Amino acid sequence: MTTDSLDLNIVHRWDDSSLQLLYRHFYKALVAFAIQAVETQESAEEIVQDIFVKTWQKHNTFKSTATLKAYLYNGVRNECISHLRRQQTAQERIRQFEKDYHQLQMGTEESMAGSLPHREEAIRQLLLAIDSLPPKLRELFLLAIRGKSSEDIAQEMGITLQTVKKQRQRGLERLRKELGKKPMLLLAVLIS
Numbered sequence: 001m002t003t004d005s006l007d008l009n010i011v012h013r014w015d016d017s018s019l020q021l022l023y024r025h026f027y028k029a030l031v032a033f034a035i036q037a038v039e040t041q042e043s044a045e046e047i048v049q050d051i052f053v054k055t056w057q058k059h060n061t062f063k064s065t066a067t068l069k070a071y072l073y074n075g076v077r078n079e080c081i082s083h084l085r086r087q088q089t090a091q092e093r094i095r096q097f098e099k100d101y102h103q104l105q106m107g108t109e110e111s112m113a114g115s116l117p118h119r120e121e122a123i124r125q126l127l128l129a130i131d132s133l134p135p136k137l138r139e140l141f142l143l144a145i146r147g148k149s150s151e152d153i154a155q156e157m158g159i160t161l162q163t164v165k166k167q168r169q170r171g172l173e174r175l176r177k178e179l180g181k182k183p184m185l186l187l188a189v190l191i192s
Helices: 016-038 041-058 065-106 109-113 115-131 135-145 150-157 161-178 181-190
Strands: none
Touching (some): 115 161, 135 150
16 A cells, blocks of 8 residues: 555544544654654663554645645654654763762762762752642642753643643742752753
8 A cells, every 4th residue: 555545534534534544654664763852662662652642633634645644644753853862861871870879989089079969959948949839830840850942741641731830930930949050950950
């Protein structure tokens, strides 16, 4: 079955048959495309499934199968890039944590008098301040700290992207009033 035989009228109904049709026409090729970037079958499949769901939820209309195909491939490409950025950020955080932990274990003068205790205190203050936020706002910040994008947070919490941005800003203002400069800098690094 080629994309030329894809019936856009069925796709534009945006029901279960639409999703099945998209799956039959594009799934394997999109997964193969994603694997080139993310290198694991599981991650590639998750990315493609997410793109299908997002496409299905948006109920877009496409002028041709070529524009639909381009839309799906661009979506997968963008999601692969986001995935790789989140992975890189997580790896950098792990390396920093391991470095800090190693310094602490070695008991060096630098770790005793240097930045590690200050950083740990900043983290402690930050987490206490986040813990004092209202439940939904706290959930939003914890998801951001875990490396979730604003889009992922909106989807996971069932709110709009605009709401995520407004809530994040409101929470940052509240935390800024409660915290000093260093914990806020740390928060900026954690949720960027």
